[in-house]
Amino acid sequence: MLPLKGRHAVVISKIPVMQTGLGGVMACNFPDYELTYCRSQQELTLLQLRRAGVIIADISGDYINPRGALEQYYGLLNQYREIHWIFLVSRPLYSIAVELLMRPESTLLSDMEPIEGVVSAIRAGSKRSERISQTLLIPDCPDVDEESETLITLTHSERKVLRLLGKGWGINQIATLLKKSNKTISAQKNSAMRRLSLRSNADMYAWISSTQGMRELSLISAYGEFEEWKRPLHQDILQSSKIAQ
Structure with missing residues (x-):
């Protein structure tokens, strides 16, 4: 028997440490979730999409064709609106992400988001979670980063x-x-x-x-x-x- 919908999560990232880090966050804070991993949206299976309550997609990496990559997510958003889509976004992709991925069932987080922000977004769900994280809206402070x-x-x-x-x-x-x-x-x-x-x-x-x-x-x-x-x-x-x- 398949697990109840909403208790299955998918992590999408081509970066191994990002997969491991997000997996650790899920294991510590949401141990009742069954978790699977993909390197890209092309690896998502129909079974995963039908079962998933949450999909955390890391889109912070550089793409040769970033608009094309995000348009593929746009197509999935239109087909699977019952899933809570959480996107980890880098600043260079922010404007395209807002244009293509901003939907009632999606949340945009920064790729530098504190762990608490990721946990809060998952816990709040698609109906109560903030659409755009405040971390994405705060201007960069390069001088502070360099000093730290x-x-x-x-x-x-x-x-x-x-x-x-x-x-x-x-x-x-x-x-x-x-x-x-x-x-x-x-x-x-x-x-x-x-x-x-x-x-x-x-x-x-x-x-x-x-x-x-x-x-x-x-x-x-x-x-x-x-x-x-x-x-x-x-x-x-x-x-x-x-x-x-």
């Missing part, structure tokens, strides 16, 4: 562990690859979280998937092309060994 970034003082080992976690590897795998004990890897992860004032794994993955985190850990190029995800992990280890030498 200078306060990050992760060690090389801590940065390496977070980077591997961000690429989807677990503690056991990282320990094997770096030839260290699980206890050492866990200690380095916890130390990094303390330095960043992060209280949970969900907070950690949210920071890793943020623009600042990706830049700090070299997980994304300056042009939004996710080349770092394509490079095999053994190349990272080899490069780290050369640096150590």
Whole structure:
């Protein structure tokens, strides 16, 4: 028997750490939801669309044809109006998102949205949730961001562990690859979280998937092309060994 409609959620993102972070948010705050993942809207199945009560779509990445990508979501919105669509939007795509995705059953959140904002939008549902998050409406403060970034003082080992976690590897795998004990890897992860004032794994993955985190850990190029995800992990280890030498 299929689960009741409204208790199934879908996370759409081509970024692994974004999937992990949103999955952690759902597990902590909505444990009764069954969750599935897709990398793009093209991977959505008819069964998922029929069962889903909530779809969280990360549209913050750069697209070759952003209007075309959002028009595909526009078509899905017209067909499945009973779903609460939550879109994570980057500022460059904000105007197109408002034009194509602003519907009574949709919510636009910032790709830098605090976890509490995501939780509130899901909990409020499509009928009571704000149409556009206040985070999207607040002007950027680059000077403040630059100043805060200078306060990050992760060690090389801590940065390496977070980077591997961000690429989807677990503690056991990282320990094997770096030839260290699980206890050492866990200690380095916890130390990094303390330095960043992060209280949970969900907070950690949210920071890793943020623009600042990706830049700090070299997980994304300056042009939004996710080349770092394509490079095999053994190349990272080899490069780290050369640096150590």
